[in-house]
Amino acid sequence: MLLSLLVCATFVIPTLCASAQNWQKRSIYQLVTDRFATTDGSAPSCDTSERRYCNGTWKGIINKLDYIQRMGFDAVWISPIVANLEGPTGDGEAYHGYWTVDHNTLNAHFGSESDLKQLSTALHARGMYLMIDVVVNHMAASSIPPNYTAFEPFDQQSDFHPFCWITDYSNQTNVEQCWLGDQNVPLADMDTEDEDIVNFFYSWIQTLVNSYGADGVRIDTVKHVRKDFWPDFAQASGVFSLGEVLDGDIQYVSQYTQVLDSILDYPAFYPLIRAFTNTTGDLSQLASTVEAEQSAYKHGVFMTGAFLENADNPRFQSFQTDQALVMNAMTWPFVGDGIPILYYGQEQGYTGGNDPANREALWLSGYEENKPLVVHVRTLNAARKAAIKANGQFIDTTLKFLSATKSSLAISKSPMLTLLSNGGSTSTPSWNVPDAGYAPNEELIDVVSCMVINANKEGGVSVQGSKGMPQVILPVSIFSKSFCTTLKGDASTSLSSAQGASSAAGPLRKRTPSWQLLVTLLAALLL
Ligand SMILES: *[C@@H]1O[C@H](CO)[C@@H](O)[C@H](O)[C@H]1NC(C)=O
Numbered sequence: 001m002l003l004s005l006l007v008c009a010t011f012v013i014p015t016l017c018a019s020a021q022n023w024q025k026r027s028i029y030q031l032v033t034d035r036f037a038t039t040d041g042s043a044p045s046c047d048t049s050e051r052r053y054c055n056g057t058w059k060g061i062i063n064k065l066d067y068i069q070r071m072g073f074d075a076v077w078i079s080p081i082v083a084n085l086e087g088p089t090g091d092g093e094a095y096h097g098y099w100t101v102d103h104n105t106l107n108a109h110f111g112s113e114s115d116l117k118q119l120s121t122a123l124h125a126r127g128m129y130l131m132i133d134v135v136v137n138h139m140a141a142s143s144i145p146p147n148y149t150a151f152e153p154f155d156q157q158s159d160f161h162p163f164c165w166i167t168d169y170s171n172q173t174n175v176e177q178c179w180l181g182d183q184n185v186p187l188a189d190m191d192t193e194d195e196d197i198v199n200f201f202y203s204w205i206q207t208l209v210n211s212y213g214a215d216g217v218r219i220d221t222v223k224h225v226r227k228d229f230w231p232d233f234a235q236a237s238g239v240f241s242l243g244e245v246l247d248g249d250i251q252y253v254s255q256y257t258q259v260l261d262s263i264l265d266y267p268a269f270y271p272l273i274r275a276f277t278n279t280t281g282d283l284s285q286l287a288s289t290v291e292a293e294q295s296a297y298k299h300g301v302f303m304t305g306a307f308l309e310n311a312d313n314p315r316f317q318s319f320q321t322d323q324a325l326v327m328n329a330m331t332w333p334f335v336g337d338g339i340p341i342l343y344y345g346q347e348q349g350y351t352g353g354n355d356p357a358n359r360e361a362l363w364l365s366g367y368e369e370n371k372p373l374v375v376h377v378r379t380l381n382a383a384r385k386a387a388i389k390a391n392g393q394f395i396d397t398t399l400k401f402l403s404a405t406k407s408s409l410a411i412s413k414s415p416m417l418t419l420l421s422n423g424g425s426t427s428t429p430s431w432n433v434p435d436a437g438y439a440p441n442e443e444l445i446d447v448v449s450c451m452v453i454n455a456n457k458e459g460g461v462s463v464q465g466s467k468g469m470p471q472v473i474l475p476v477s478i479f480s481k482s483f484c485t486t487l488k489g490d491a492s493t494s495l496s497s498a499q500g501a502s503s504a505a506g507p508l509r510k511r512t513p514s515w516q517l518l519v520t521l522l523a524a525l526l527l
Pocket residue numbers: 044045046053054055
């Protein structure tokens with residue numbers, strides 16, 4: 001604690017001194033800088049299959065922070081920031097940022113040092129956090145052996161593990177010391193056993209976080225570096241760490257909950273996708289996975305990043321476009337024990353499949369704010385914030401599955417009760433949840449539909465869903481019907497006609513919809 005306060009005090013850019021506990025209350029918007037927003041607000045065409053830079057920038061992000069904040073997000077995870085392999089390769093250009101060649105220079109495609117500092121300052125001025133994405137495991141080359149002299153600051157072959165492809169994921173030495181990538185872009189594996197290299201990275205992460213006022217770090221390819229590298233790395237960063245351990249196995253992933261603050265919840269991601277991809281999915285498998293995680297991880301599921309989509313997996317709507325199934329699946333990350341993460345574009349209904357198709361330019365959506373999925377995200381963030389505000393223990397309250405079948409789940413995390421189903425938009429799910437824990441006859445609201453319902457005499461809930469939609473239930477005392485309907489926005493204030501491809505043309509003439517004021521007010525109350 002003392003250490004983190006000292007580190008905070010030395011930051012070049014004042015941060016919000018974000019603790020892990022503060023991160024737990026947040027919800028994170030993940031974006032690919034190159035694809036989120038351009039500096040001048042223009043909307044160039046962006047063919048994802050070409051895998052070229054589409055010219056999104058840090059300045060572009062600054063100009064679209066209202067869009068992110070109005071959905072209720074209070075943290076932004078941006079793609080990696082350092083200089084990458086230049087020019088075309090057999091795998092396209094390094095627009096995603098994961099192909100480091102120089103740890104000490106920023107990627108000029110995204111802007112200048114000053115731009116990145118301005119982004120950090122702009123986020124902090126709104127009470128929002130900045131999470132930067134870092135890659136330690138490897139550097140990117142365009143040949144085997146790499147042209148080592150092109151790397152900064154490691155320009156010797158001896159700075160890297162000897163070349164071998166990873167071929168055996170059951171052999172952890174193979175996973176840690178052999179190389180990722182392919183013939184086009186081999187990823188030269190850093191010798192993270194070497195003391196000089198270790199010391200470089202510990203000092204590098206501290207400087208990087210300090211220079212740009214980052215409040216958290218997302219760490220790439222964590223399982224490809226020996227575990228005991230990580231605690232001191234996380235400590236050196238001085239901020240919250242979220243690790244990518246790309247594996248669905250709970251026991252395997254649990255080891256990494258001992259060495260970093262948090263990990264991305266891949267073990268729940270796979271059953272989540274399977275549960276809602278079609279009407280034959282099994283929701284009880286999602287429930288049993290989460291229960292197993294609750295006992296296997298150092299902090300239960302609390303210190304996990306919960307997500308439905310990200311830059312490395314096909315978007316949910318590439319599998320299934322039934323909007324009831326989509327909305328059920330989208331609800332999950334916001335109602336569980338983990339920290340919700342939403343990958344940019346999901347709210348706009350993007351459908352891209354495997355990388356590179358899942359890295360669409362967001363400007364092509366016009367950043368419309370009244371689409372049903374944007375409204376859904378705004379509602380889910382508002383519901384979670386209301387629950388956090390009403391129950392000081394909400395973020396430490398372990399969720400309970402009050403019922404779990406193949407086709408439905410009742411999830412309790414007081415004062416929130418979430419009812420999910422996978423029957424799709426032609427189904428009429430019904431729930432009878434006797435032990436929901438509300439007061440007798442308490443007045444409740446489903447924040448998704450804004451329907452008011454009453455608990456029964458025993459505080460239980462019996463409801464029927466409409467068109468397969470999820471229900472997220474809160475007491476009316478903490479989430480009023482008028483707040484709920486205001487959140488949904490109304491057609492007369494639609495931004496869609498004004499924004500879009502020509503949004504650079506000038507200031508928009510529109511009145512601020514009242515939901516924006518309410519969301520801002522609610523956010524302010526919580527800070
Ligand atoms: C991005 O900028 C480069 C350099 O100015 C330009 O050649 C390229 O066409 C731009 N890409 C798009 C999608 O506009």
